[in-house]
Amino acid sequence: xxxxxxxxxxxxxxxxxxxxxxxxxxxxxxxxxxxxxxxxxxxxxxxxxxxxxxxxxxxxxxxxxxxxxxxxxxxxxxxxxxxxxxxxxxxxxxxxxxxxxxxxxxxxxxxxxx
Amino acid sequence: xxxxxxxxxxxxxxxxxxxxxxxxxxxxxxxxxxxxxxxxxxxxxxxxxxxxxxxxxxxxxxxxxxxxxxxxxxxxxxxxxxxxxxxxxxxxxxxxxxxxxxxxxxxxxxxxxxxxxxxxxxxxxxxxxxxxxxxxxxxxxxxxxxxxxxxxxxxxxxxxxxxxxxxxxxxxxxxxxxxxxxxxxxxxxxxxxxxxxxxxx
Amino acid sequence: xxxxxxxxxxxxxxxxxxxxxxxxxxxxxxxxxxxxxxxxxxxxxxxxxxxxxxxxxxxxxxxx
Numbered sequence: 310x311x312x313x314x315x316x317x318x319x320x321x322x323x324x325x326x327x328x329x330x331x332x333x334x335x336x337x338x339x340x341x342x343x344x345x346x347x348x349x350x351x352x353x354x355x356x357x358x359x360x361x362x363x364x365x366x367x368x369x370x371x372x373x374x375x376x377x378x379x380x381x382x383x384x385x386x387x388x389x390x391x392x393x394x395x396x397x398x399x400x401x402x403x404x405x406x407x408x409x410x411x412x413x414x415x416x417x418x419x420x421x422x423x
Numbered sequence: 424x425x426x427x428x429x430x431x432x433x434x435x436x437x438x439x440x441x442x443x444x445x446x447x448x449x450x451x452x453x454x455x456x457x458x459x460x461x462x463x464x465x466x467x468x469x470x471x472x473x474x475x476x477x478x479x480x481x482x483x484x485x486x487x488x489x490x491x492x493x494x495x496x497x498x499x500x501x502x503x504x505x506x507x508x509x510x511x512x513x514x515x516x517x518x519x520x521x522x523x524x525x526x527x528x529x530x531x532x533x534x535x536x537x538x539x540x541x542x543x544x545x546x547x548x549x550x551x552x553x554x555x556x557x558x559x560x561x562x563x564x565x566x567x568x569x570x571x572x573x574x575x576x577x578x579x580x581x582x583x584x585x586x587x588x589x590x591x592x593x594x595x596x597x598x599x600x601x602x603x604x605x606x607x608x609x610x611x612x613x614x615x616x617x618x619x620x621x622x623x624x
Numbered sequence: 625x626x627x628x629x630x631x632x633x634x635x636x637x638x639x640x641x642x643x644x645x646x647x648x649x650x651x652x653x654x655x656x657x658x659x660x661x662x663x664x665x666x667x668x669x670x671x672x673x674x675x676x677x678x679x680x681x682x683x684x685x686x687x688x
Contacts, residue, residue, distance in 0.1 A: 310467045312629060313613075313636035315521065315588070316595035318606035322631050324526040325608055328638045371551065374544055381541070388540020391547070410642070413572045427651055463637055466644050487644040489651050500651045508649070522639040571642075610639045616647035 352405040357412045360398060367391050424456035427489045427497060429473060429614075432512050433480035441476075446498040447505040449512075452476065453497055456490050473614045481516050483508065483619040511619060518566055518582050519612035521591055525557055525577040528606050550576060557598055557607070564591045569617045576605065580617035588612055 318324065370387050373379055379387070402408065428441065429452045436443055443450040466487065473484050491497050501508060537543035554577040562568045565581035572578070583591050588611070595609040625633070 310471055310633070312632050313610045313639070314608065314632040315592040315611055316599065316607065316609035317632070317635075318528075318608060319599060319603060320528075322606075322608065322635055324528055324606035325524065325635050325638070326631075328635070367547065371544065371548055375548060384544060385540040388537075388542070388544040390540070392537060392540060392543040395543075408574070410571075410573045410646075413646075430649055461645075463641075466637075466640055469644060470640055484644075484648040486648040486650050491651070520643075522643075524639075608635055610636045613639070613643060616643035619647065619649045 352401075353407055353411055356398070356401055356405070356407060359401075360412045363391075363394050363398060367394075424490045425453045425493060425497065426456040427485040427491065427500070428452045428454055428469075429476060429482040429484050430501065430508055430512070431476075431480050431482040432509060433482075435479060437476060442494070444494045444497040446501050447509075449501060449505060449508055451485075451497045451501055452482070453494065461488070470613075477519075477614055481512055482614065483511055483515065484614040484616050485619075514567070515582060515615040515618055517586075518584050518615065519588060520615045520617055521565075521581045521583050521588065521609055521611035522613065523557075523561060523577065523579050523581065523595060523607065523609050524573075524575045525554070525605050525607045526575050528604055553577075553602075553605070557602070557605075560594060560598065561591065564594055567618060571617070582615060582618050583612075585612070 370391060374384055374387065402412070431450050431452060432448055433450070437452050440454055442453050444453055469487060473482070476482055491500055537546055557577050558568070558570065558579060561579070561581055564587055565583050567582040569580045570578070571580065581591065592609055595607055599605070599607045
């Protein structure tokens with residue numbers, strides 16, 4: 310196979326080296342169909358909805374902050390809320406062994422969610 | 424069992440062992456299913472096959488591992504989706520997919536965790552703006568784009584005219600030089616996987 | 625293969641796996657990883673999510 314890299318970082322590819330660890334996961338995750346992965350499939354579904362809503366809300370909040378018109382206190386409280394949500398989502402993903410990529414739910418012919 | 428490889432509207436027959444199953448104005452390119460374990464080598468073999476097919480035709484790659492009982496089932500599988508598939512083929516006509524990922528360079532000290540809500544939002548805004556600064560000039564060179572989730576700063580697929588691939592790669596190089604604190608990588612050309620299904624932009 | 629070529633292939637493999645196993649046309653009758661009734665839930669969810677996403681604006685990233 311010819312080289313598929315068309316443009317590479319200055320220096321080396323180290324920043325992307327850690328992606329390799331997830332390859333074995335990606336392959337086994339995608340081709341297993343056992344009872345445990347059913348449970349994970351449901352968790353994946355639920356977490357994707359939550360993640361989608363979180364992103365939508367955070368995007369809205371960022372637009373408001375960027376547009377001005379919020380008090381310092383409001384900005385601080387919004388930020389803390391989303392910081393906490395983000396931390397909680399990361400914990401939940403960890404609990405189920407899911408990555409951020411896993412939450413791009415594939416709906417077959419209806420395409421991807423996020 | 425046969426494995427579905429790609430969908431095309433080109434009438435030319437593929438080289439054996441592939442066969443074309445006709446349905447409406449479309450052809451589903453099929454191969455005998457192998458009992459191969461999924462390995463990187465198997466994936467590269469499929470990629471090489473798709474690329475050689477793409478030398479002569481536009482196509483939509485089918486998800487790896489898609490199998491049906493026989494050719495009749497293959498034709499039935501795309502029946503009723505002809506309009507949608509033909510529209511997608513038209514959209515990818517003469518184009519390939521390029522993948523771009525960007526991360527902060529590891530030599531940069533990782534930013535400390537935000538200690539206040541304001542800091543958190545400021546960091547999010549910063550990341551978002553950095554991603555936009557990379558995405559917009561690339562999207563300007565593409566027919567379509569799809570931003571994908573992941574923990575990278577930017578992870579996206581771009582549908583680019585075959586004739587514009589070199590210019591796109593050059594633009595990635597320019598953006599890399601303009602942002603030495605980031606690491607950008609662009610791979611391709613790929614068959615239009617990310618634009619074959621669903622509601623990509 | 626040179627070290628750089630190997631490194632390039634590893635990086636490209638990440639993108640390849642994502643595409644071959646995670647994208648492409650989805651045909652009924654494929655080997656799916658989800659349980660049938662979960663798929664049905666997905667269908668309803670997509671319609672809901674599309675309408676929500678449209679209502680709040682669909683740009684995945686902030687506009688300048």
